[in-house]
Amino acid sequence: MKPETLNFFEKVYQVSKQIPHGRVTSYGAIAKYLGAARSARMVGYAMNGSTGKDVPAHRVVNRNGLLTGKQHFEGTNLMQQLLESEGVVVINNQIQDLKKVFWDPSNELKSYNSDQ
């Protein structure tokens, strides 16, 4: 068991967990923070396994602020419900004031905090 084997998934999970309450980020932002800006798809793919974990995948949306992964959640509008529950205004699966609620890990975290 080597936790250092932090796969791309694990990295995404940790970053997602660091997302503040009432804030959202994009796959590309996380991917870029991990050094794979052109591999945003992997971030979303990682989220596929985040369902059922302590990872708030609902706080992760695409660049347009659209809840693309909503269909992957249990319910139909569960993702939107969770975001609105945190104070994020979401209309028609589209986050409003994304610029205000947007949270950039590279801008807030700056570095990898192994100590969480």
Added chain:
DNA sequence: CGGGTGACCCACT
């Protein structure tokens, strides 16, 4: 071992 897929993003036309 090889091919296909994917909760995306960027660039070109």
Added chain:
DNA sequence: CAGTGGGCCACCC
């Protein structure tokens, strides 16, 4: 300005 295609990297069969 808007639309389309390609690219990227990891997991699944």
